[in-house]
Amino acid sequence: MYIKMATLANGQADNASLSTNGLGSSPGSAGHMNGLSHSPGNPSTIPMKDHDAIKLFIGQIPRNLDEKDLKPLFEEFGKIYELTVLKDRFTGMHKGCAFLTYCERESALKAQSALHEQKTLPGMNRPIQVKPADSESRGGSSCLRQPPSQDRKLFVGMLNKQQSEDDVRRLFEAFGNIEECTILRGPDGNSKGCAFVKYSSHAEAQAAINALHGSQTMPGASSSLVVKFADTDKERTMRRMQQMAGQMGMFNPMAIPFGAYGAYAQALMQQQAALMASVAQGGYLNPMAAFAAAQMQMAALNMNGLAAAPMTPTSCSTSGITAPAVPSFPSPIGNGFGIPPQAGQPAAEAVFANGIHPYPAAAYPAAYGQISQAFPQPPPMIPQQQREGPEGCNLFIYHLPQEFGDAELMQMFLPFGFVSFDNPASAQTAIQAMNGFQIGMKRLKVQLKRPKDANRPY
């Protein structure tokens, strides 16, 4: 059964990319769809590129420039095979960077030496970046294989905001060869007081951590220097999801920690967004709705399957205090998808019976016990009428963000205001876990919903 569910999951992921491609972002055809290269208007010229062509990553591009604006800039170094501005997959927002492949390898080398760090596009506070894309250094037999950069890239926090790249380099150069050093800056060019430092090896990075973390306090910093490995992709994804949830004023206690499921959750989100976009008016669905769709899909999935996955006492005891007590997916102990969970999931309450306060968001326990609120199967997206659980099982949640700009969305998410469990112990567990949970700038206040007939205490 478990094997079968895993296969199904993969099938869904595949379908997701297929339908996305159907909407016009197949890697092979992106250039055509964007109408930006391949000598348009000359059908006799079939675009060809060298076998050893280099895909370049272009960074520090003003967000108001699209492919057609960038094309002239790069064309002077050779014929462009493909140029793609990176956009956010849900909002379509320009990410400020692009991929560029020339037909000839030589053109790429020329462009890189002429442009990289050499010139600053209007409105930018840092010079343009032109270098081989990360994908170019991985896996190619003819390329020098580089170690993955996430094990050797450091995040440095608690810097003085006046410190420059050079200052940071000087601080870190004793511990190894620094390949990249970047101060993080806001849109105004001011330092955010933190930086990335990339060494050539993991050992060098580790040495820098050992020597520098907490070693000193920079003038004006609120605590001592922070030196740690930078976030992984997964952590970044989660961070962004949480930020977005905060910004958009959405609260979905089930969906947020789903970031922890990484690739699978992402595949689902893509699939759902693509699906929604295709049934909408042909073009891009409004971004709010697209994101909401993804959230809804995840919530529905969670309620149907993963939320009900029982956690064994063993998995609890090994999860430790701070480690997320969420099962990896697919879980061999889960009951799969589309099968309504039975009431009274074993051991769910035991997970946090010892008062563990699971932070951060990733640690939100996926197995409180069954949430009794009815939620429709994925396709119909309109929640049923709200249903309450027995007394002592219903939570009331204060401080939900209220930035909804869209009345429909408001209606969609209204049911999340109340959360009902099928037994009081689970409700208490949820309070323990979620009270104080931070969303954006706010912290949730979670307590038992007062019985209707209770006297108001004040």
Next chain:
DNA sequence: TGCAATT
């Protein structure tokens, strides 16, 4: 207390 921008 701050994690860019790599489809």
